[in-house]
Amino acid sequence: MGEKERQAVGQPVPAVNATGTGTSGVFARDATGLVKNVSFFDSIALNLSNMSIGALLGVIGISGLLPMLFAGQDLAGVNLLYLCLIGFVVSVPQIVIYTVLTRRYPRAGGDYVFVSRNLGGFVGSVASFVGYTTETTAYLALIALSTVFAIGTVGLFFSSGSAFYLGLATPSGAYPGAPATPSWQFLIGILIFAILIGINIVKPKAGYRLVSVLTIVGIIALLTAIVTYFAAGPTGVQNYINGVSGNGLFTNSTAPGSTYANMVAGSHTGGVGGSTGFAWGPTIFLLPLIAAFVFPWLNAAPAVAGEIKGKSAVRWNVPISAALAFAFLISSIGAMYWAAGQAFTNAALSTPAYVYGIPVGFNFWTLAMGLSGNSALAAFIGLGWILANLGILAYGIIVISRYLLAQSFDRFLPSTISDVNPRFGSPVKAFIISLVVTVFLVGYAAYNYTTSNIGAGTNPLFGAILASMIYFMFVGAAAVVHAVKKETGITKPILALAGIGNILVFGFIAYQFLTYQSMWSINSFTFSWLVGCLVLGIVLFVGSYYYHKGRGVNINLAYKEIPPE
Numbered sequence: 001m002g003e004k005e006r007q008a009v010g011q012p013v014p015a016v017n018a019t020g021t022g023t024s025g026v027f028a029r030d031a032t033g034l035v036k037n038v039s040f041f042d043s044i045a046l047n048l049s050n051m052s053i054g055a056l057l058g059v060i061g062i063s064g065l066l067p068m069l070f071a072g073q074d075l076a077g078v079n080l081l082y083l084c085l086i087g088f089v090v091s092v093p094q095i096v097i098y099t100v101l102t103r104r105y106p107r108a109g110g111d112y113v114f115v116s117r118n119l120g121g122f123v124g125s126v127a128s129f130v131g132y133t134t135e136t137t138a139y140l141a142l143i144a145l146s147t148v149f150a151i152g153t154v155g156l157f158f159s160s161g162s163a164f165y166l167g168l169a170t171p172s173g174a175y176p177g178a179p180a181t182p183s184w185q186f187l188i189g190i191l192i193f194a195i196l197i198g199i200n201i202v203k204p205k206a207g208y209r210l211v212s213v214l215t216i217v218g219i220i221a222l223l224t225a226i227v228t229y230f231a232a233g234p235t236g237v238q239n240y241i242n243g244v245s246g247n248g249l250f251t252n253s254t255a256p257g258s259t260y261a262n263m264v265a266g267s268h269t270g271g272v273g274g275s276t277g278f279a280w281g282p283t284i285f286l287l288p289l290i291a292a293f294v295f296p297w298l299n300a301a302p303a304v305a306g307e308i309k310g311k312s313a314v315r316w317n318v319p320i321s322a323a324l325a326f327a328f329l330i331s332s333i334g335a336m337y338w339a340a341g342q343a344f345t346n347a348a349l350s351t352p353a354y355v356y357g358i359p360v361g362f363n364f365w366t367l368a369m370g371l372s373g374n375s376a377l378a379a380f381i382g383l384g385w386i387l388a389n390l391g392i393l394a395y396g397i398i399v400i401s402r403y404l405l406a407q408s409f410d411r412f413l414p415s416t417i418s419d420v421n422p423r424f425g426s427p428v429k430a431f432i433i434s435l436v437v438t439v440f441l442v443g444y445a446a447y448n449y450t451t452s453n454i455g456a457g458t459n460p461l462f463g464a465i466l467a468s469m470i471y472f473m474f475v476g477a478a479a480v481v482h483a484v485k486k487e488t489g490i491t492k493p494i495l496a497l498a499g500i501g502n503i504l505v506f507g508f509i510a511y512q513f514l515t516y517q518s519m520w521s522i523n524s525f526t527f528s529w530l531v532g533c534l535v536l537g538i539v540l541f542v543g544s545y546y547y548h549k550g551r552g553v554n555i556n557l558a559y560k561e562i563p564p565e
Helices: 003-008 040-050 053-070 080-089 092-104 111-119 121-159 163-169 182-202 204-246 260-265 280-285 287-293 311-340 342-349 364-372 375-409 428-447 462-486 491-515 524-549 555-560
Strands: none
Touching (some): 040 311, 040 375, 053 121, 053 204, 053 311, 053 342, 053 364, 053 375, 080 280, 080 287, 080 311, 080 342, 092 111, 092 311, 092 462, 092 491, 121 163, 121 182, 121 462, 121 524, 121 555, 182 428, 204 311, 204 364, 204 375, 280 287, 287 462, 375 428, 462 491, 462 524
């Protein structure tokens, strides 16, 4: 592509050195070695796994309403349906940015490439390293544990209080005397992660197909659960809850179980009882929960854009994924609210005896399993919940490796990380680095899951998501710079406004994280992790700059052109 053609589509013009030749020598290699294995459906599946709907539906109580209650916040007027709608609306700037800029920068690393090419190598590299590469390892460690909790909870549903499954299902420190077994949680979580890593190393194409399969099964299970809610209806939910509460299903040492009517009336221990309708304040208060799991996370397929087959897939995967995610999430919450009622649902999700129930905790998935009235159907819904979590891990392993590869390709990270194994066609070293870091984080979180009193501070890794909220502000800034300098026509103002919108939205969410630190698990570990990653990123860039400068290579030249495929 010539200079005029590059300018016409908004792509940077390759820099030249003193001899007038291209500067591709600043890259670790002339090609990534990756193969176009990603189909249109695979790209959609990657984004849907990234948006973690299945995981969110399993933790709205433990990570949202219950911590909100114990943080002393008023839950009256919390409306999860409106929360989903608001979360989707404020993600529109993100949808616009990734739709446009993925077409302009279709390379491994996605937003890392367009942020570093528009804001400069130092800012782009360090921001991406802290805000996505290292943050995602913390998130995947959190999901690895969530997968183990799901396995334990589903096992409990069918095993009548098995001590082994109870230990897996219960977070460490969830409540006084909680019977958690963090050693087993750690070992099983890491085993799952290591197996997925191995699949991606040996057969990269199988890694993508695995994400797609897990996504399909998770979606089918989600739709099955929705149908189950509509089939049961309000009467079915009331009969089920009254039956299981009488049998001690939702009970533990912190509070007794309670009937449906008592939960709605508010005569139970904790919870919000009778809360209906909608109030802006309490609902917006939970916006970080949606931001942590679902709508901003549209960068999975863009991160592997260089491996996507077909221009249509590159062009449409982001908006289609966002629309599907919204439809699935709003339908799930809507079905639960219709059948169980907003008052009961909110009360149950904010009551310790329900959220940490013995032998099974209350959430979207477990209620659907109970309402199914059929062991095989309940098993499929439970399996779908587990596989939805596995899909998140499977996508994350792929995407982190692409960020590591892209960053090493630019020589920000040691260039050896970008080596693609000729036998397997995969970045083995990048995968191994991801595994090692995740082992440490899963171990830490397994033994330190809660940070203070019951429910107040869900996980020491959750607060690390703050880094991504700040990073998405840099994504917005990069979109503004690109729009002003390189776009023409109607795309110019649309992209610039989207960039400004991104800065405002994620600035507000970052403010929420920092203002309500106990609610969102911002603690000493969080700050140590974030500051440590920031310092490491700065040291890596500065060290690489001077190391390569001594060998006659200016790494800043790499950020003046798009990396090769």
